[in-house]
Amino acid sequence: MGETAIHPSIDEIWTWLGEVPDPEIPVISLVDLGIIRNVEWQNGRLVVTVTPTYSGCPATSLINFEIEKALRDHGIADLELKRQLSPAWTTDWISAEGMDKLREYGIAPPLRDDGENVACPRCGSRDTERISQFGSTPCKANWRCRACLEPFERFKCH
Amino acid sequence: MTAIVVEGCDLRLEFLLRMGDNCLVLGHRLSEWCGHTPVLEEDIAIANVSLDLVGQTQLWLGLAGEVEEKGHSADNLAYLRDAGGFRNFLLVEQPNGSYGQTLMRQFLFDAWHYFMLRRLEHSSDKRIAEIAEKAVKEVTYHLERSTDLVIRLGDGTPESRAFMQEALEMLWPYTGQMFDADSLDDAAIASGLMPDLADIRPDWDTQVNRVLKAATLQVPKEAWLHKVGARSVHTEHLGYILADMQFLQRSYPGATW
Numbered sequence: 001m002g003e004t005a006i007h008p009s010i011d012e013i014w015t016w017l018g019e020v021p022d023p024e025i026p027v028i029s030l031v032d033l034g035i036i037r038n039v040e041w042q043n044g045r046l047v048v049t050v051t052p053t054y055s056g057c058p059a060t061s062l063i064n065f066e067i068e069k070a071l072r073d074h075g076i077a078d079l080e081l082k083r084q085l086s087p088a089w090t091t092d093w094i095s096a097e098g099m100d101k102l103r104e105y106g107i108a109p110p111l112r113d114d115g116e117n118v119a120c121p122r123c124g125s126r127d128t129e130r131i132s133q134f135g136s137t138p139c140k141a142n143w144r145c146r147a148c149l150e151p152f153e154r155f156k157c158h
Numbered sequence: 159m160t161a162i163v164v165e166g167c168d169l170r171l172e173f174l175l176r177m178g179d180n181c182l183v184l185g186h187r188l189s190e191w192c193g194h195t196p197v198l199e200e201d202i203a204i205a206n207v208s209l210d211l212v213g214q215t216q217l218w219l220g221l222a223g224e225v226e227e228k229g230h231s232a233d234n235l236a237y238l239r240d241a242g243g244f245r246n247f248l249l250v251e252q253p254n255g256s257y258g259q260t261l262m263r264q265f266l267f268d269a270w271h272y273f274m275l276r277r278l279e280h281s282s283d284k285r286i287a288e289i290a291e292k293a294v295k296e297v298t299y300h301l302e303r304s305t306d307l308v309i310r311l312g313d314g315t316p317e318s319r320a321f322m323q324e325a326l327e328m329l330w331p332y333t334g335q336m337f338d339a340d341s342l343d344d345a346a347i348a349s350g351l352m353p354d355l356a357d358i359r360p361d362w363d364t365q366v367n368r369v370l371k372a373a374t375l376q377v378p379k380e381a382w383l384h385k386v387g388a389r390s391v392h393t394e395h396l397g398y399i400l401a402d403m404q405f406l407q408r409s410y411p412g413a414t415w
Contacts, residue, residue, distance in 0.1 A: 055292060056213020085217070086288040088295055132199035133303050134206040142199065158295055 006075045013039050013046070013071070020070045023062045024137050027105040030063060034093025037084055045078040046071065051089045053158075054138040091139075091158045108143065108154035118154055120145035130154075161225075164345040170283065171225045172245070173346050175235070176389065178218030179246035182236055183396070184267060185211030186403050187254060196257055203303065207264070210296040217289045237407035241396045245389045249332035251396045258311055258321035263329055265304035265369065270336045272301045273361040274353070282350030305369050312373025319374060326370070327378050334383025337362070342389075 017039070018031040030036055038049040048067060052060050064081050071079055091110035094102075099109040103121045108114075117126040125147030132142040140153045162169040188208035195201040219232035230238075250267055254260045275297055278290035312322040337355045339347065346352045370377055406413055 052213075052292075054210060054213060054296060055217060056209035056211070058209070085292045088292045090295075132203060133299065134199075134203040136202070138206050138209060142202075156299075 007041070007044075008074070008076075010039055010041070013074075013076075016070055016074050017048075017067065020066050023059045023066065025102070025105070025107065027101045028094075028098045030067065032095045032098030032101065034091075034095065034098075035063070035089060036067075042080075045080055046076050047080045047082055049082045049084050051084045051087075053089050057138055059137075089158070091155060094155075102155055106152060107140065108152060110155040110157040112157050118143060120148060120150070121152055122150050123148040128152075162345065162349055164342055167342060168225065169342060169346050169349065169351060171222055172342050173286075173351055174218050174222035174225060176245040178215050178222055178232075178235070179244045180250050180267070180271070181211040181218060182215040183244070183246040183399060184250040184264075185209075185215060186399055187250065188260070188264075190254055191257075191260065200257070204260075207300050207303070210300065214289070214293045214296070217292065221285055221289065233407075237404045241392050241400055242390045244392065244396060244400075246392075246396075247332065247335050248384055248393055249329065249335065251393060251399060252329065252332065253395055255325065255328075256321050258318065259325035259328065261304055261307045261311065262322060262325035264300070265308045266329060266333055266366070267336075268297060268301040268304045269362050269365045269369075270333075270358070272297050273358045273365075277353035277358065281352065286351065301365075305365075308369055308375075309373045312370070312375045322373065323375050326375055327381075330378045330381050331383050334385065338385050340389065 014031065014036075017036055018029050020030045022028050022030060022033050033053070035051050035053060036048065037051050038047075040047055048071070050064065050067065067081060068079060092112070094110065099111065102109040106121050108118050108121045116130075118128050118130075119126050120128050120143075123145060125145055127146040128143050129146065130141055131144050131151070134140070135142045135153045139155055139158065141156050142151065143154045144151050185208045188204050188211065191201070192205045192208070193201065195204055215236065216232045219235045223230040223232060223235055247267075249263060252263060254263075272294065275290045275294035279287055279294065281287045281290065308322065311318045313319070314322075337359050339355050343352070343355065347354050367377070
């Protein structure tokens, strides 16, 4: 081919992946979400290991597509995406920055210490209640704030 | 991995079909509610549970296709087998009926599914253990939800209680099949592939009895229970499910998005 294959550093690739938004909650990146488990060069091929959030999450194939597109746009030609089921994804892998971004976006982040006293992302009150175990995506539940009376979504601890 | 063959069946393949078909058929049944449930929150919830189950089907049947080594994908196995090739429980193919009946069916299955997956996390087969580890997190949520709703509707108004009691009596005979091991189950248990159903039974009994009591419902006494029979034998309902679910691939073979 005569072209020199580019071989960027792993750190640089993590930075690129950190710019790929989650398709359903675009304020956080795929790296914030904690689903990219490993990035490494294997004999000149870039292998990216991804773990699914929920088994049936419709965004899974789109996420793989977005990862591939981002890396190809940066000139990576030889690329392999690997799916890894175990250890199973947990919301504990969402970065602290990701948790803050969720809250700013209006989604209560999945903090285990909250228990049943989830803080309203709008007014901060903990006088809230769950109204449905499921929300607009598999990963969220519907809640309501009794203080400001606004409904909100909570990213479920998983 | 060396295949263990019993009575002409690859044990691993058979086991994967049993797990996958339960998820697929129940997932499809739940999807029939989409847009029709009594309240919006329930519509979203039931569609999400359906989505989880169909996602888990991808994992189980995807691995079944690998084990079978005939180049079949999860889609091929879902869309191109006839009723006699399906290995799901009779319970999950029963019609949705009232919303209460759907929730009762879900609860009886969720309780089995949860305790099964908990133990499958320790399967001797690493791939099976990995799928169980993933799925059990979702199923924990399913069981929490169906438990809550069975209690609320059973211990609800006289009308909702009557619906739930009727559903329980109708579905109870199908619960026997979940614990009645056939020779293939026995071989899979002996190989460590799956847990002993006799070990799951007490956990299921405890959970179900506790919840039904809280729901003020009466477990049918001396009810006749379906035995395991041949896992390829189904009620008439499965044929109708497949006619609906497989229509596209049967009419337009190989159609893709």
